[in-house]
Amino acid sequence: MFFEITLDVIPAGFALTSAEKGQTVAVEPRQFLTTDDGEILYTYLDGISSLFLNKYFANRRMKIPPIDTCLITINKQKVAKVYINDFPVDIKIVGKVAVQKGQEITKEDIADILEVGFPTIEIEPDNGIVYIFSYGWRRALYFDFTPIQPDSKSYLHDIGALFARFHTVMLFKELFQLDNSVLEDMYERGWFPFVRILGNKFESLYNAFKNKFSLEPVEAAIITDFGEDKLQEMLSSWLTKNIFQDHRLLLERGIERYIAGDHVSAISNLYPRIEGILRYVYLGEVNQPKSNALVDNLWEKVSTKCLDTSLFLPDRFREYLKRFYFAYFDVKTGKLDISRHSIGHGVARQEAFNQVKALQGVLILDQLFYYL
Helix, strand or coil: CCCEEECCCCCHHHHHHHHCCCCCCCCCCCEEEHHHCHHHHHHHHHHHHHHCCHHHHCCCCCCCCCCCCEEEEECCCCCCEEECCCCCCEEEEEECCCCHHHHHHHHHEEEEEEEEECCCCCCCCCCCEEEEEEECCEEEEEEECCCHHCCCCCCCCCCHHHHHHHHHHHHHHHHHCCHHHHHHHHHCCCCCCCHHCHHHHHHHHHHEEEEEECCCHHHHHHHHHHHHHHHHHHHHHHCCHHHCCCCCCCCCCCCCCCCCCCCHHHHHHHHHHHHHHHHHHCCCCCCCCCHHHHHHHHHHHHHCCCCCCCCCHHHHHHHHHHHHHHCCEEEEEEEEEEEHHHHCCCCCCCCCCHHHHHHHHHHHHHHHHHHH
């Protein structure tokens, strides 16, 4: 459904405080809200309906239809264009697997969301905008009335990337509600929200840590998902990038040994390559950079390319590498878990060379592939 209306006034936003006539009141001209924000979302939705929908439908003796998606653009001449439900939305993603035209894409197939656009709708930079969309029972609202205010020099910038943030937060809400103490426990055990396990596998893993459940069945399910075909497909993807080609022999041998069940050899081949790739990325600004410099350099390069809501989570990955991969060992206290240092110095416990730690090495390399 599409229609145009001429507004009586240009909306400025929503009041943040109550005030009597003549008193100062704070106004919110731009905001993104989801179901998680509670009652205020529905208050704002009622306001949107009052501004743009009620009068149009009342004049035609029609009920407002159920709304899953709604886009409204407003210009400074008070003309609002309203699109409801049946307009196309294009979402540009980074995929985890190769896909064919027409193939169904699920949450499990998405590595990151880069851009969201509306191919049949033109949005001018000086338009105000309202965008309502849903995932299942969850609903989101974004509005920005700043460009249409009198004498405003505000403009809409990179709508595609902006809306990608909103869809990412809605579709992967669990990643933006993580408990830091739970994450620290995960890091200690070598786990991270790796791109390849985002979705149901990561939710199950996170909930096991959060609720202090046994990790064995969850880890076993993740291991099962990474069979020979998927590992070979991952390796082939890595080798499309020159920085991984420089380590081809050792990467191939590491994956081969993992598939063969030789996790000691898999770890011995793959873990040093992680640091090797980080050093290639660093390019030797200092002859022998410390581990923190390697990790910080990776973060600086990746964070400039990522949205702040990117599923790649570069800030958290920097912390993970420092806490797990570059963790220090202590022979006196027996802290000899798998890490780059414990392996390199030959003190990592024998029993720590297991399939879980081998797979975590694979997933770290895979994360670097998406970053680089």
